[in-house]
Amino acid sequence: MTRIGLDKYEDFYAKRTGGMRSSVMRDLMAVIAMPDVISLAGGLPSTESFSAKTLARVTNEISMNESAAALQYGPTEGLEETRANIVKVMEAENTLADPERIMVTTGGQQAIDLACRILVDPGDAVICEAPTYPGAIPSLCSFEADVRQVPMDDDGLRIDLLEEVLAKLDQEKRKPKFIYTIPNFHNPAGVSMSRERRVQLVQIARDRGLIILEDNPYGQLRFEGEQLPTLYSLDEDENVIYISTFSKIISPGIRLGWMVAPTPLLQKFNLGKQAADLCPSTFAQKVVNEYFKEARWQDYVERTTEIYRVRRDAMLAALEEYFPEEATWTHPHGGFFIWATLPEYLDTADLLALAIEQQKVAFVPGAGGWVDGSGKHHMRLAYSLVPEDKIDEGIKRLAKVIKEQMELYKALKG
Numbered sequence: 001m002t003r004i005g006l007d008k009y010e011d012f013y014a015k016r017t018g019g020m021r022s023s024v025m026r027d028l029m030a031v032i033a034m035p036d037v038i039s040l041a042g043g044l045p046s047t048e049s050f051s052a053k054t055l056a057r058v059t060n061e062i063s064m065n066e067s068a069a070a071l072q073y074g075p076t077e078g079l080e081e082t083r084a085n086i087v088k089v090m091e092a093e094n095t096l097a098d099p100e101r102i103m104v105t106t107g108g109q110q111a112i113d114l115a116c117r118i119l120v121d122p123g124d125a126v127i128c129e130a131p132t133y134p135g136a137i138p139s140l141c142s143f144e145a146d147v148r149q150v151p152m153d154d155d156g157l158r159i160d161l162l163e164e165v166l167a168k169l170d171q172e173k174r175k176p177k178f179i180y181t182i183p184n185f186h187n188p189a190g191v192s193m194s195r196e197r198r199v200q201l202v203q204i205a206r207d208r209g210l211i212i213l214e215d216n217p218y219g220q221l222r223f224e225g226e227q228l229p230t231l232y233s234l235d236e237d238e239n240v241i242y243i244s245t246f247s248k249i250i251s252p253g254i255r256l257g258w259m260v261a262p263t264p265l266l267q268k269f270n271l272g273k274q275a276a277d278l279c280p281s282t283f284a285q286k287v288v289n290e291y292f293k294e295a296r297w298q299d300y301v302e303r304t305t306e307i308y309r310v311r312r313d314a315m316l317a318a319l320e321e322y323f324p325e326e327a328t329w330t331h332p333h334g335g336f337f338i339w340a341t342l343p344e345y346l347d348t349a350d351l352l353a354l355a356i357e358q359q360k361v362a363f364v365p366g367a368g369g370w371v372d373g374s375g376k377h378h379m380r381l382a383y384s385l386v387p388e389d390k391i392d393e394g395i396k397r398l399a400k401v402i403k404e405q406m407e408l409y410k411a412l413k414g
Contacts, residue, residue: 036360040386043336062287069282076274077104077270078280090244093233103260122143130370162201179211185334192334319340324403351405361394
């Protein structure tokens, strides 16, 4: 008998689906696509500067000379040429990688999912930053991890508070399956982990025999400051799994990322990927490989990075001009995001609804970066896709909503 008003498939779902969560960015994609909304929400790369002639030339070359191979299955770990090109990308950040320890994934997101799939049983502890990448939360929740979040400051992950969390887990006689971190131009917080803390984190992993999951999609997109070493480059004991993606340095549409891991771990990840999708797209890999032959990928990264720098500056200037003096925000040295903090009595989820309805402007509410829904008075503002004039107008509109709600609160509180 069908139960009226209930999901008739409810009895068929696996128990773990009860903990599944949607990514806050995915939920906002429909809003981002609205032509009359200024979206400061989507952390989308700027692809308008990618040469259409280059894309046509690359795809035509593949069609003419490699069509049969490009349309075929490939090895689960990815094509040898693709992995060799990944080595070149990592070398640009002074990080040496063995191509035999690289696996090509369907975007960086799949690499996160595979790490959870292979390493996490229900109830296992996982440590990540507070806030953390909102796209990682659905994976962590899907595999029923016990997520312990460690606050950050302007220098990234607070190592002193990390040690407190580890001490508490020691008391519980538990060991975290991994520490997930975004050390460069953090999503959503916009900060970068200092050199000192990178060294300390790698040392903690060495001393305790822990795994670090280093997610580094933005490392090439630096506007200012010195280049900092990747955690992978500092690691001498094979404790770091490195994740990155072509989404930010070529295009997200090709859906290619990668992970670098010790051989035993990589073998397990390979099995997990076989079960998920057999292999990464051969055609997409051919596009990347031909592009690396035809164009200087670093020139394109430099051009888009300059676009992002100008847009960051425009957003910082607009925040300074329009936002209330009670608000604070980060000053990113690269990447896509600024993290704004409002008075604690404001809930940015409520603000988002008002901002879209009244002012046609969108952002990502801060609670999306916490598993427990904390961080409600924060917001993530993305400047990567929006031209400077719209950034200025968007921040102006958003500030109007914020100030109105602050005035309303003060009036109600006398």
